Amino acid sequence: MIAAHTVAQVRAAEGRVMARLPAGLLMQRAAAAVDVESARILREVAGGVVGRRVVVLAGAGDNGGDALFAAARTARRGADVLVLTTSGRVHAAGAAAARAAGARVRPFAPEDTALCAEADLLLDGIAGIGGSGGLREPLRPLPAALDADGGPVVLALDLPSGLDADAGRLDAAVLPADVTLTFGTAKPCHLLGPAARTCGRLVVVDIGITGELPAPSVRRLEPVDAARAWRRARPEDDKYSRGVVGVVAGGADYTGAAVLAVEGAVRAGAGMVRYGGPAHPAELVRHVRPEVVVGPGRVQAWVLGPGVAPDDEEQGARIAAALASGEPAVVDAGALARLPEGLAPQHVLTPHAGELARLLATLGRDVDRAAVEADPAAHAHDAARATGATVLLKGTVTTVAGPGGDVVTAASATPWLSTAGAGDVLAGILGTVLAGHAGALAADPTRAAELAAVAAVVHGRAAALAAAGGPVAARDVADAVPAALTSLPGW
Numbered sequence: 001m002i003a004a005h006t007v008a009q010v011r012a013a014e015g016r017v018m019a020r021l022p023a024g025l026l027m028q029r030a031a032a033a034v035d036v037e038s039a040r041i042l043r044e045v046a047g048g049v050v051g052r053r054v055v056v057l058a059g060a061g062d063n064g065g066d067a068l069f070a071a072a073r074t075a076r077r078g079a080d081v082l083v084l085t086t087s088g089r090v091h092a093a094g095a096a097a098a099r100a101a102g103a104r105v106r107p108f109a110p111e112d113t114a115l116c117a118e119a120d121l122l123l124d125g126i127a128g129i130g131g132s133g134g135l136r137e138p139l140r141p142l143p144a145a146l147d148a149d150g151g152p153v154v155l156a157l158d159l160p161s162g163l164d165a166d167a168g169r170l171d172a173a174v175l176p177a178d179v180t181l182t183f184g185t186a187k188p189c190h191l192l193g194p195a196a197r198t199c200g201r202l203v204v205v206d207i208g209i210t211g212e213l214p215a216p217s218v219r220r221l222e223p224v225d226a227a228r229a230w231r232r233a234r235p236e237d238d239k240y241s242r243g244v245v246g247v248v249a250g251g252a253d254y255t256g257a258a259v260l261a262v263e264g265a266v267r268a269g270a271g272m273v274r275y276g277g278p279a280h281p282a283e284l285v286r287h288v289r290p291e292v293v294v295g296p297g298r299v300q301a302w303v304l305g306p307g308v309a310p311d312d313e314e315q316g317a318r319i320a321a322a323l324a325s326g327e328p329a330v331v332d333a334g335a336l337a338r339l340p341e342g343l344a345p346q347h348v349l350t351p352h353a354g355e356l357a358r359l360l361a362t363l364g365r366d367v368d369r370a371a372v373e374a375d376p377a378a379h380a381h382d383a384a385r386a387t388g389a390t391v392l393l394k395g396t397v398t399t400v401a402g403p404g405g406d407v408v409t410a411a412s413a414t415p416w417l418s419t420a421g422a423g424d425v426l427a428g429i430l431g432t433v434l435a436g437h438a439g440a441l442a443a444d445p446t447r448a449a450e451l452a453a454v455a456a457v458v459h460g461r462a463a464a465l466a467a468a469g470g471p472v473a474a475r476d477v478a479d480a481v482p483a484a485l486t487s488l489p490g491w
């Protein structure tokens, strides 16, 4: 898991640690880590460190201080270091250290853009957690100038300058990084889309504040976390104790969605899958998956809505009854259009951006799909708070928001997953995860957020396995779930 903390959480923790430590020690730890990473990058891309061209952008605050002390260390290794200060103010001790180590230090001028583009390595120490309002002039043209082939490796200190550390929004000019070294803990911008896309490879540097940090406000689940959370079959299990998933999906028009949701649930290892729906597609489901039981009965969790038409009264009645039962449920596609009052965290809504925009519009919000895509976490969170349910928003980064404010993400494994029916398979997988943890959810329904992200991690991994770098069909994603599970580190 990668944990992220807000600026306020980081500053409070840093304050407590700094009160016990000599002044400037945390900055030296940060600078040392930047120097080590810089040397590694230079060896990799330029074959060595001595004489290699390093340009350091240093802003007015402590992010600039980190950059200046790192510049000093890298200059002492023999690199050709030029520090360009981006503000009238500069960290005085850092600038003195950089000069004493042989680095040149002078203000940034617009014509320096070319020098930046020719460097082997560019350190971004313009602004960190104190930044606001995006890149300022005269730095705004820099990202476009660096975009060309053969430009420098950009190493961001703490975060790419221009980002708002606490948000996933990307509505101002940002200097995108190839590598981001973040200090103490990740920040929300590193994990939330679309900002996360500008961070490149993320490395969290331990500077000694971990023990002072509270519970993270955002978490990204990794494959190892999915392995840990996945319910294994136990010797004492029977099919009922493993979890029965009830699938209400499909109808006369969309028969495939019923098959795919059922496939997802079966392949994820449900003890039993019950299908609820009309004779057609029930026959089709039975034909593809003879192990499925058609008709009512006890279930531990529901998958509701894939392929259900808005005017399908028969399926609508099944969905309403399932939601009224209070049992954990995945609420997808057609079921999202008929949400009752009184949802709870064990109800996991699984919209894509367009469906979330429609849902928020019915709640009186003035948002469209583009607005959701511009700030997925904020909108998922808004919907979770307004409905009382957990919201899993699908997309490049899957973002899960609980009504209590927790956010859990799962990074995408392959963009080939954006294919029709992939969401139906995810709904099925998640149904199995919820059914397997029904006991834990009864005790603490807020666990649904983490479990939803677990399903998304496994879904993404199955897609990556099935796609093997190329196109993938939704059915193949379901088929790859067992192999995805056994390939998880720590399975």
Ligand SMILES: NC(=O)C1=CN([C@@H]2O[C@H](COP(=O)(O)OP(=O)(O)OC[C@H]3O[C@@H](n4cnc5c(N)ncnc54)[C@H](OP(=O)(O)O)[C@@H]3O)[C@@H](O)[C@H]2O)[C@@H](O)CC1
Residues within 6 Å of the ligand: 014, 018, 026, 027, 028, 030, 059, 060, 061, 062, 063, 064, 066, 087, 126, 127, 128, 129, 130, 131, 132, 133, 134, 135, 136, 157, 158, 161, 162, 183, 207
């Ligand atoms: N605290 C600690 O223990 C540790 C902190 N550490 C480091 O300190 C960083 C936080 O430092 P910080 O608080 O000084 O703020 P920082 O990120 O440098 O930015 C504020 C300055 O930049 C300016 N500025 C703002 N926006 C801007 C923009 N868009 N474009 C350009 N300039 C902009 C703003 O100026 P103003 O708005 O006043 O003009 C202000 O002067 C943190 O991210 C980490 O790197 C590490 O050393 C580990 C220990």
Ligand SMILES: Nc1ncnc2c1ncn2[C@@H]1O[C@H](COP(=O)(O)OP(=O)(O)O)[C@@H](O)[C@H]1O
Residues within 6 Å of the ligand: 352, 393, 394, 395, 396, 397, 398, 412, 413, 414, 415, 416, 417, 418, 419, 420, 421, 422, 423, 424, 425, 426, 459
């Ligand atoms: N660019 C992308 N990269 C990776 N995964 C994506 C991308 N776009 C969508 N996805 C994933 O693909 C799936 C698509 O689901 P959905 O939109 O519900 O499709 P459908 O309704 O056709 O089943 C989701 O799991 C989503 O997270």
Ligand SMILES: [K+]
Residues within 6 Å of the ligand: 063, 124, 125, 126, 127, 128, 156, 157, 158, 159, 160, 161
């Ligand atoms: K920065």
